[in-house]
Amino acid sequence: MRVHKRAIPAFQKTVYREAKKAARAYPWRPPALRVRKDGSIDPYKILVSEIMLQQTQTARVVEYYKRFIRAYPTIASLAEAPLADVLRMWQGLGYNRRAKMLHVCAREVVIHHKGIIPRAREALLALPGIGPYTSGAVRVFAYNQPDVLIETNIRTVYTHHFFADAEKVNDRELLPLIEQTLDRSEPRAWYAALMDYGSTLKQAGVRLNAKSTQYTKQSAFEGSDRQIRGAIIRYLAHTGSVTDQTLATTLGFDTEKIAHQCARLAREGFIEKKKTRWVLAG
DSSP: OOOOGGGHHHHHHHHHHHHHHTOOOOTTSTTTSOOOTTSOOOHHHHHHHHHHHTTSOHHHHHHHHHHHHHHOOSHHHHHHSOHHHHHHHHTTSOOHHHHHHHHHHHHHHHHHSTTOOOOSHHHHHTSTTOOHHHHHHIIIIIHOOOOOOOOHHHHHHHHHHHOTTOSOBOHHHHHHHHHHHOOTTOHHHHHHHHHHHHHHHHHTTOOOGGGBTTOOOOOOOTTSHHHHHHHHHHHHHHHSEEOHHHHHHHHOOOHHHHHHHHHHHHHTTSEEEETTEEEEOO
């Protein structure tokens, strides 16, 4: 599908108008973050926000983001911190793998990029834990560079406007439309508006995620490997060290499952064993 050239300004006007009615203020957006003379915003703070926002509702992220930035105000301070401290700071957000990858990424940037997060797509994608969406988000929100982004709120806007009658919509159909209608002069403001408008649509009762072929219902959390792994790291973050048996007794999971997940976490560099007791790595 192509959007008629004359229809693009009207669509953009609609998005900006509707977003303005319910614009959201966040600590990772201007004016909370200063826009520099070259038009950029501290890319480290944008990267932290984007990693935190993965699979986590925006409202939940705000206080964790503020606390994290207070503890690690620069990418150098994060890179210098022990992983164990970073994991402790992360507790409550879930998906601890994000904290570890952010920590590894920070060290990579300090060692190989002199502490400056690159703006080039290829260089961003080469960093640990950064995929196509995160690289594009850093380019857009930190450097105000035009890039093509899609996430749940953006997907809602384009599905609502261009595929209202469709039963199923693939992102491959949406991405060309996003590219065609992109406000290339102000991509940062444009994507913020899209996300605010998409959030407003959802609040108004527009539920379109199930139309997307990318949509998958999250598997049950109760009793899952994810629950056990998270519980182990959370327990260690608060107690310091523990044995397999104490973990099983305290957390209420099967001893064999606890041992299996501890071994996995150790292989992945989250925890390590000192004599008979597990501790957070680093």
